[in-house]
Amino acid sequence: MNITHGLRRALQVNPNGLAIVCGERRRNWREVGERVTRLASAIRGLGAEDGDRVAILSLNSDRYLELYLAAGWAGTVIVPLNIRWSQLENEDALRDCRAGILFVDKAFAPVGTALATAIPGLKLVYADDGETPAGMADYEALVAQSDPIPDAMRKPDDLAGIFYTGGTTGRSKGVMLSHGNLMANALNALGEGLWPGSAVYLHAAPMFHLANGAAMYSILLSGGSNVVIQGFTPDGVAAAVQKERITDVLLVPTMIQMFVDHPALPSYDLSSLRRIAYGASPISDAVLMRAMKALPNVEFTQAYGMTELSPIATILHWKEHIGDGRAKGRHRAAGRATLGCEVKIVDANDKVVPTGTVGEIAVRGDVVMMGYWERPEETARAIIDGWMHTGDGGYMDADGFVYVVDRVKDMIISGGENVYSAEVENALAQHPAVAQCAVIGIPSERWGEQVHAVVVLKSGATAAPEELIEFCKTLIAGYKCPRSVDITATALPLSGAGKILKRELRRPYWENRDRRVS
Template sequence: MYLTQPLHKALIEAPDKTATVCQGRRHTYREFVSRIARLAAGLKKLGLKEGDRVAILSLNSDRYAEAIYATFWAGGVINPVNIRWSPAEIIYSLDDCESTFLVVDDTFSPMINPLTEGSKSLNTVIYAGDKETPAGTHNLEDLVRDNDEMEDTLRSKDDLAAVMYTGGTTGKPKGVMLSHMNLFSNGLGSQAVANMPIRSVTLHAAPTFHVAGTGLILQAVARHSTNVIIPMFEPKAVLEAIQNEGVIETFLVPTMLRMVLAHPEFSNYDLSGLQHMMYGASPMDSTLLNKARQAMPKAGFLQAYGMTELSPTVTILTKDWHTDEGFESGKMMSAGRPLPMVEIRIVDGEDNTVPNGTRGEIVARGPVVMQGYWNKPEQTAQALRNGWMHTGDAGYMDDDGFVYVVDRIKDMIVTGGENVYSAEVEEALLQMPQVAQCAVIGVPDEDWGERVHATVVVNDDAELTLDEVMAHCKTLIANYKIPRSLEIRDELPLSPAGKLLKYKLREEHWSDRDRKVS
């Protein structure tokens, strides 16, 4: 199993199929593969050795995709960089995994000097932009033009393919080591369940530096799809691309989907060609999901659950369950069933399997499980206990094998000795018409240990009081789960991948306490 294999097959099966569409540039698979092989030759000529890490700091683009595959072709390891990070955070990731190469576009070219001066490992910068080539860098287009195609190194199986840094939802990011086998197995397993169309048209709007974004490129190329790439998520750009490029499938996190549906010109666009709407990376509440289904009735919805450490997918809820019957049965709010090559268990604090319907920690085993955290053996051992990846997610499994993700274990609130899962309270809050977004956390309480606290973003300057919240929740959840305090904010802290950063909210309440939650 090697991640460049689909490129070789594309030259035989779909050489004239459009591979990439981005900012006016279009390349067939024949051109795409040739550019990759020549860029790989340029990397080798500049000193890239097998196993060297190549960091990529760029908005989404066709050149980003070429840099990924050229790195694999030349025998290197990709290190996609979070575009929201500060120079100091980027330098940390570069030096942590000892990246020697950096690919950077126009947007981030002003960071070249701070990064090269601050990093101990970085020695070669590839400029992937359209302006004048910055001093001391090598132009990507020059490398493509000036080099002949090289033979594929064919790194495969357990060879390291990527160091993907976690989103930092619980603090300091860790470098997750994913092999060719990990990423290839994820693609095979996902396709076996999702049955996505061959030679499709795939829109890439989620950030490529995120494992879901990188994974979507790998899976779409494996199916010889046309990859329509927009630099970064913007609701109107998504709508225009779906209509104008005949997009058949895309992946959005729930926050993005909410913004697309709320766009004032949403109804003006023809989205009838969209057949597959994939979502994941954070929970989708039933109100938003049903609204999306009604707004895009021809799109089959599909949920993927997983994490960076799982390459990233371990369960899929197919479009067959995104129906009225699926909603009524409760299956639509599950994360689906495990991929064919993946085992899932729900365990207690002693790693014992709990009965179906009982909440515990979700653990997974199979070829999608990471090799470990870069240079962090203790944290690796803690996560991969007894051969199972411990996700840190609380959930349960029903008698039909469907997995339900309840919350992050660390998001559990203990109030007066009772366990409250914040996702359940958030689901209740999101049924209020005034509530656009919300986050529920536990805050210090002298009497109860922790108090259920709701932070809310309201719709269109709506007004909301704690009394209204309590009265509403009383009809839906147990009394001890009802928020006892309320805060209205303009926005919630989110990671670049759209994940809610609850630890930032907690820090405001727990930073001066002996007991911390994170």
């Protein structure tokens, strides 16, 4: 199977079924199939060959969904770029994967032009309404002018996409996912009852992010209906649910909190909404309780995983959020191994630890990534004997429920986005007043965790926290920058080997909590 399998099936069994809604545009699967085959032809016409990388930097749209399919149909590899990254970060990703074509919408057309100036030979395609900027090909013109081509019929072990995640050493890594990886995850989710063919799914989470991709690939495989909004707002989600009778949506916990706390929520008809999947970061008990009260007819399901796992490893079903499951505290778990996955908890020597003992969560299955793009050493450290080592600390109970309690690797999850401390520290260290710094995650009611920096200044130097935060914003994406900074006159605590003891810095913020992630 490959990622275009679902489209081929929909064209055969449900060609007149509703495929995509975006604003006032509504298309059935026959119309989408025609556009995808022509767009794939256009991609080849722009010079892309088998395995070449095709990138996109855009807000959510129906064209984004078409490109996911067309890239596979053309035999190329899609590279969704992070809309929250700085231009320099996305330039680094484009250079790293050597993408030859970049699709942009109106919001990112100026960035696209700057990227094409910085990267000679990069071809731009304008994938939006309105006048096409100079130096760009027009998406709709390419579709209209190109003749349909047959599906390239990529094999399961062929590369389908490169999804960039933060780098533990300060530079992003490209996670290589095959057609087989993505289809295995889609089938696993469908087997668990998520996102069936009858679903009307709302793309509200960013489409570059594989959290939304987990649902998207399942919907594309099952032939359900896709409704797309440009991006998340509480009113935007509520209005779409009311107008299009949405049944399913995936939201990160921060979005759920903003949605259920929205004062205008009771004015919308949300009666069609049946299921909310949440993931990318843990949800607090308080937010979950408010959500269940505000949406009493909605079933909540947690999906835990990571990009490197295509992305789902465990599922916590609705029944564990209520009744006997809740009484046993299982609503605080990340769930049990999903269909097609195995999970174990290991110690520092990669030995399985006893039930209830905290260790590192490791996962095996057809969802484990092919590796990191052109980084074999980092791949070898992450995947050992077929097991992906997640970097999350947790334990498993006697019934196979996994509880995430800490992080082994130095990562913060803020608002559903991964932030690697090294990236932020590398930025802070470039400020002329900074002698030493450490970046940690501390609890945040709104973001789950927030990025916090502890800084020692050089002798005689001065710098205010606000100045250091603004300095970081010139180098890295805003969501990675510290939201708070402590400037201390004392040296940071060090281990015998001279490594900063971040657990000592984190301890005051996480005391009296049953887990050290949020």
